[in-house]
Amino acid sequence: LFQSQSKVAKLLQLKAQLGGDEGKHVFVLKTAKGTRDYNPKQMAIREKVFSIIISCFKRHGAETIDTPVFELKETLTGKYGEDSKLIYDLKDQGGELLSLRYDLTVPFARYLALNKITNIKRYHIAKVYRRDNPAMTRGRYREFYQCDFDIAGQYDAMIPDAECLKIVYEILNELDLGDFRIKVNDRRILDGMFAVCGVPDEKFRTICSTVDKLDKMAWEDVKKEMVNEKGLSEDVADRIGEYVSMQGGQDLAERLLQDPKLSQNKQAFAGLTDMKLLFSYLELFQVTDKVVFDLSLARGLDYYTGVIYEAILSQTIPASVSTPAEQNGADEAGVSVGSVAGGGRYDGLVGMFDPKGRKVPCVGVSIGIERIFSIMEQKAETSSEKVRTTETQVLVASAQKNLLEERLKLTSELWNAGIKAEVLYKKNPKLLSQLQHCEETGIPLVAILGEQELKDGVVKLRNVASREEVDVPRADLVDEIKKRTL
Amino acid sequence: LFQSQSKVAKLLQLKAQLGGDEGKHVFVLKTAKGTRDYNPKQMAIREKVFSIIISCFKRHGAETIDTPVFELKETLTGKYGEDSKLIYDLKDQGGELLSLRYDLTVPFARYLALNKITNIKRYHIAKVYRRDNPAMTRGRYREFYQCDFDIAGQYDAMIPDAECLKIVYEILNELDLGDFRIKVNDRRILDGMFAVCGVPDEKFRTICSTVDKLDKMAWEDVKKEMVNEKGLSEDVADRIGEYVSMQGGQDLAERLLQDPKLSQNKQAFAGLTDMKLLFSYLELFQVTDKVVFDLSLARGLDYYTGVIYEAILSQTIPASVSTPAEQNGADEAGVSVGSVAGGGRYDGLVGMFDPKGRKVPCVGVSIGIERIFSIMEQKAETSSEKVRTTETQVLVASAQKNLLEERLKLTSELWNAGIKAEVLYKKNPKLLSQLQHCEETGIPLVAILGEQELKDGVVKLRNVASREEVDVPRADLVDEIKKRTL
Numbered sequence: 001l002f003q004s005q006s007k008v009a010k011l012l013q014l015k016a017q018l019g020g021d022e023g024k025h026v027f028v029l030k031t032a033k034g035t036r037d038y039n040p041k042q043m044a045i046r047e048k049v050f051s052i053i054i055s056c057f058k059r060h061g062a063e064t065i066d067t068p069v070f071e072l073k074e075t076l077t078g079k080y081g082e083d084s085k086l087i088y089d090l091k092d093q094g095g096e097l098l099s100l101r102y103d104l105t106v107p108f109a110r111y112l113a114l115n116k117i118t119n120i121k122r123y124h125i126a127k128v129y130r131r132d133n134p135a136m137t138r139g140r141y142r143e144f145y146q147c148d149f150d151i152a153g154q155y156d157a158m159i160p161d162a163e164c165l166k167i168v169y170e171i172l173n174e175l176d177l178g179d180f181r182i183k184v185n186d187r188r189i190l191d192g193m194f195a196v197c198g199v200p201d202e203k204f205r206t207i208c209s210t211v212d213k214l215d216k217m218a219w220e221d222v223k224k225e226m227v228n229e230k231g232l233s234e235d236v237a238d239r240i241g242e243y244v245s246m247q248g249g250q251d252l253a254e255r256l257l258q259d260p261k262l263s264q265n266k267q268a269f270a271g272l273t274d275m276k277l278l279f280s281y282l283e284l285f286q287v288t289d290k291v292v293f294d295l296s297l298a299r300g301l302d303y304y305t306g307v308i309y310e311a312i313l314s315q316t317i318p319a320s321v322s323t324p325a326e327q328n329g330a331d332e333a334g335v336s337v338g339s340v341a342g343g344g345r346y347d348g349l350v351g352m353f354d355p356k357g358r359k360v361p362c363v364g365v366s367i368g369i370e371r372i373f374s375i376m377e378q379k380a381e382t383s384s385e386k387v388r389t390t391e392t393q394v395l396v397a398s399a400q401k402n403l404l405e406e407r408l409k410l411t412s413e414l415w416n417a418g419i420k421a422e423v424l425y426k427k428n429p430k431l432l433s434q435l436q437h438c439e440e441t442g443i444p445l446v447a448i449l450g451e452q453e454l455k456d457g458v459v460k461l462r463n464v465a466s467r468e469e470v471d472v473p474r475a476d477l478v479d480e481i482k483k484r485t486l
Numbered sequence: 487l488f489q490s491q492s493k494v495a496k497l498l499q500l501k502a503q504l505g506g507d508e509g510k511h512v513f514v515l516k517t518a519k520g521t522r523d524y525n526p527k528q529m530a531i532r533e534k535v536f537s538i539i540i541s542c543f544k545r546h547g548a549e550t551i552d553t554p555v556f557e558l559k560e561t562l563t564g565k566y567g568e569d570s571k572l573i574y575d576l577k578d579q580g581g582e583l584l585s586l587r588y589d590l591t592v593p594f595a596r597y598l599a600l601n602k603i604t605n606i607k608r609y610h611i612a613k614v615y616r617r618d619n620p621a622m623t624r625g626r627y628r629e630f631y632q633c634d635f636d637i638a639g640q641y642d643a644m645i646p647d648a649e650c651l652k653i654v655y656e657i658l659n660e661l662d663l664g665d666f667r668i669k670v671n672d673r674r675i676l677d678g679m680f681a682v683c684g685v686p687d688e689k690f691r692t693i694c695s696t697v698d699k700l701d702k703m704a705w706e707d708v709k710k711e712m713v714n715e716k717g718l719s720e721d722v723a724d725r726i727g728e729y730v731s732m733q734g735g736q737d738l739a740e741r742l743l744q745d746p747k748l749s750q751n752k753q754a755f756a757g758l759t760d761m762k763l764l765f766s767y768l769e770l771f772q773v774t775d776k777v778v779f780d781l782s783l784a785r786g787l788d789y790y791t792g793v794i795y796e797a798i799l800s801q802t803i804p805a806s807v808s809t810p811a812e813q814n815g816a817d818e819a820g821v822s823v824g825s826v827a828g829g830g831r832y833d834g835l836v837g838m839f840d841p842k843g844r845k846v847p848c849v850g851v852s853i854g855i856e857r858i859f860s861i862m863e864q865k866a867e868t869s870s871e872k873v874r875t876t877e878t879q880v881l882v883a884s885a886q887k888n889l890l891e892e893r894l895k896l897t898s899e900l901w902n903a904g905i906k907a908e909v910l911y912k913k914n915p916k917l918l919s920q921l922q923h924c925e926e927t928g929i930p931l932v933a934i935l936g937e938q939e940l941k942d943g944v945v946k947l948r949n950v951a952s953r954e955e956v957d958v959p960r961a962d963l964v965d966e967i968k969k970r971t972l
Contacts, residue, residue, distance in 0.1 A: 038551060040549035060906075061906065066532075068517055071517070074514075089579065090574055090575070111523050389550075404642075
């Protein structure tokens with residue numbers, strides 16, 4: 001019947017003639033490496049998580065936009081530093097050179113420049129792609145969701161930055177994933193610190209990458225990398241070591257402003273002054289119990305210019321949960337903490353796209369949703385409550401034969417009245433299998449039709465859980481179902 | 487500051503040394519050909535359309551799944567007939583050969599086979615990719631949404647098929663896009679008809695493709711293609727011509743069952759018998775006013791095995807609207823009708839993925855959403871009602887200076903109480919610009935703070951539309967805002 005089937009058959013024949021794999025084409029039935037399907041149960045959890053996040057974004061007055069899954073290759077070029085090798089390119093099939101988006105931030109900046117938008121508060125929830133060496137066992141996917149919130153525009157210092165942190169705080173609270181911390185630092189403080197410690201200018205970025213590993217590696221190993229691989233002197237590394245062990249709040253910012261060397265560095269001074277201001281706003285937003293100024297935080301991406309932050313769950317996650325986890329660059333299997341959000345200020349990115357280099361200051365946050373999904377899935381697994389994957393209110397059923405047409409007619413009436421209704425696609429299903437379908441999928445009500453009910457102009461309405469049955473006049477059925485499934 | 491900026495600079499220098507384009511790198515600021523961004527207004531419309539469609543799918547008891555944007559290339563191979571050339575391949579960067587999904591049906595079938603699922607009712611809304619020669623002016627995008635609903639499982643004939651048509655009917659009614667028709671035919675009737683007319687077996691599919699052009703081309707031109715390009719005799723073509731001009735309902739199915747030649751063809755007989763049954767269910771679903779049995783309908787895709795259908799808007803669409811339109815294969819610029827949904831039965835597709843060839847019967851429908859978006863956008867354009875892109879209920883404002891901290895504090899209180907609130911990110915914004923922000927974005931309320939209000943423990947609540955102001959005790963503010971923005 002299928003042309004394509006016969007084509008496949010011909011190909012197989014051909015292959016057989018050529019010898020080789022015994023004429024058997026081994027078709028591998030799987031998803032692409034590093035990707036996964038979401039089944040209905042996972043989707044129900046995903047939509048619950050999204051709805052909490054979207055509510056928060058909307059509460060903060062954000063609009064939403066969408067950009068294509070692929071961009072011109074050159075749009076993504078030169079934005080991700082050493083990670084550029086992880087970008088998926090499309091095959092050159094004649095036409096433009098294209099790549100799958102690596103994050104939602106660069107497409108956002110491209111969108112602002114293309115449409116000459118100078119201020120917007122937007123969120124964007126979509127999949128991004130990284131040709132990472134995945135090892136799904138280490139919790140990395142090659143296709144995964146990001147939930148981004150960004151504020152673009154020329155505003156007074158640190159107000160939008162504080163709102164981004166407030167948003168992370170609200171979302172992690174509402175998702176109820178246990179205790180968490182939000183680490184904050186500033187690119188300018190890092191740069192100033194490197195300068196003061198005696199790191200040569202051209203090594204700032206690469207030393208930054210090394211510092212970024214402090215959440216996974218001991219200081220001793222980080223220092224080794226600095227000295228042996230990156231060529232710093234022991235002295236310089238030790239001076240960095242002193243700084244990156246510091247943690248605190250507004251007090252630490254104040255203390256470092258007293259540090260004669262650091263405060264004389266222009267960059268560090270600006271960063272520390274802003275950090276002080278940021279904490280004063282965070283105080284007003286009542287989030288300082290979870291936010292910590294941490295000099296070891298050094299996010300990898302090239303485009304950050306000011307404040308940077310990262311949120312980390314404190315709870316110990318069993319290795320089994322951390323498996324299908326997060327992709328933001330800071331995770332290992334079975335580790336006790338997980339980065340679930342990150343972001344910062346990137347004032348130069350839009351200007352890289354503008355023909356005249358006009359800058360649009362931006363600050364934003366990205367929620368790394370995959371690890372959150374995993375934790376929620378694990379929670380659902382261990383909870384006694386069953387996750388429903390449909391919202392069906394009533395099954396239209398019959399115990400007698402030859403009532404298919406009557407069942408279809410009633411189902412149609414219910415659909416027309418906006419009731420979520422199902423009917424089994426069998427001429428004469430057994431009542432038991434109809435009730436079983438309700439048990440399995442959590443449908444709370446059954447509307448049962450029989451010869452007698454049809455004669456009397458009623459429908460027998462059965463509560464699946466309590467097994468109670470009552471005859472409802474057909475004209476009242478819709479209201480009765482609505483009342484019972486509020 | 488940016489390492490990447492300096493990299494780009496170096497590249498530009500290099501290019502300049504090599505001569506060529508006068509040292510100027512012409513960076514083209516655009517989206518990839520055939521794709522588009524959705525701005526906040528378009529997103530608001532898109533989400534409205536999606537919510538109508540998802541409600542309908544849920545009303546019919548569907549669960550949802552999600553599959554990756556790319557599949558193994560061989561998963562998509564041999565499923566789309568002549569259209570296979572439109573598949574986007576990913577570049578071979580070492581690893582698996584991958585392609586972007588061309589529709590949601592083949593990934594669905596792969597999902598069923600991979601997970602050994604033999605019955606499910608699911609919907610899936612996601613983007614698909616076709617490397618079509620786009621001409622966006624002709625309304626074709628290379629990235630576009632599909633909204634699919636499918637029923638998989640071994641059921642009694644025509645019941646799920648009828649539900650798919652009911653769903654198309656409900657959705658097109660609720661979207662309120664004007665009158666429409668749903669054409670129905672059956673692959674088996676087409677094949678039987680071709681056999682009876684004397685088309686050689688091996689030409690069924692290619693003649694089917696030609697018949698498929700009848701909605702865009704006159705019969706005379708279709709006939710010419712059959713005779714001159716596909717090598718049919720005039721006689722055979724004329725016999726086909728007689729059949730494909732037929733339209734009707736259950737009556738036509740009955741009449742054709744009386745056709746001695748057609749009814750003796752096994753395939754045609756099965757198709758016509760099912761068509762009769764289908765219409766009896768459509769009668770119960772009260773949708774026969776829009777459904778027409780049309781022997782000229784011949785959808786292109788290879789995988790259909792039984793009933794096929796296509797929904798067409800009757801209204802005349804101005805050329806400007808049909809521009810950013812639909813991709814289901816049946817559209818031209820400025821034409822008066824547009825196919826906005828299509829589908830059918832594909833009982834063999836899952837079996838193509840199963841190692842043992844086990845079949846899972848499937849029937850489904852795909853809503854082609856892009857043209858619907860365009861019509862809704864056009865409607866919004868001409869309507870006086872403004873599309874809101876945020877849901878903000880209240881702006882926290884002040885007419886006086888030095889109240890930033892108080893504004894932030896109140897805003898935070900409102901967020902904590904679940905109120906959608908905004909505050910301008912300026913130390914001392916003018917009241918006028920705060921009110922203007924409300925006018926522009928449709929925020930209905932302003933909560934105004936001043937020295938006096940702070941002293942009195944109240945907030946001045948202003949209705950933006952009526953300009954009415956009233957002092958509300960701070961403790962009652964949340965309730966008052968909720969009451970007014972129900």
